[in-house]
Amino acid sequence: MDNPHHKTFDQELAASLSRGRFVAVTGFADRVVGAIRTDRRRRVVIRWSSIATAAAACLVAVLTLSAPSEEALNRQTFALVAHDESAQFADLLGASADLSLLSPAVEKSSVAEVLNAPGS
């Protein structure tokens, strides 16, 4: 058998909660639409930032991979030596300053002879 006190309690609980069931807020829909537009713009910026970052990474990778290898640099060095391009050779080695100090005392032709001599 139903307890009448329980029935009253249940009814009053339902009545109390149902009074707070709908809480309409004036202008809420406009606020939400505004927030969603902001969110949409933010996500577009994030998406394009990601694309730009990925593109930059690809560019760096391409430049790095297309740079001359160590072996190619060696070949270039030997070729320069063979053609007696002493100034370029010095630049390549980053020792142009040092060689410029020596240049008054060293004849270019003698350097070429030494470097081109068999067994050098």
Next chain:
Amino acid sequence: MSQEEPMLPDDEDDKRLMALVAEGDDDALRLLVHRHHARLVGYLRGEVGSQATAEELAMEVFIRLHRAASRWRPEAKLSTYLIHIAHNLVLNEWRRRGRKPTTALEFAAEPGDSSQQSARRVAELDEAFQRAIAQLPPEQRTAILLVVQQELPYEDIAEIMGVPVSSVKTWIHRARSRLRELLKDFYGNQ
């Protein structure tokens, strides 16, 4: 803020509006928010005990709904889906705060209520119920709000809370018992 009860949304119309929202139609979105926000804010207010937090969370629910609009499949009623998102946000809010909400709902009596005894009793009773509900364990509070305030069936509540129906029934039974205990000053020892 007004307490008027909006027209209950039509499921088929919700589906149509969601399809439009997925295509970026802001007017459809505005209409959906207008239809559903009052119920959502009502539920969230019962959960978190604060009008401002309830509105913030309701806003986040609609932002998430908008993000998911293109992936949304109308397997459940939109209103249930919204409550589902809201419940997850409530759980996140509790985790973020590092504690369960224990504060009672803000309560404001209508001016002039004090002149009428029956109105005063209703106001006192509402306040007492709200305080008592705030003291319930979170899962009991959610279950009792969803079944009594939102009038959802047990199956929907179980889906929203991600638990078996039997757990929902148990929580509701315990919540009622606990509320009776907390409100014994109003109802006596029953």
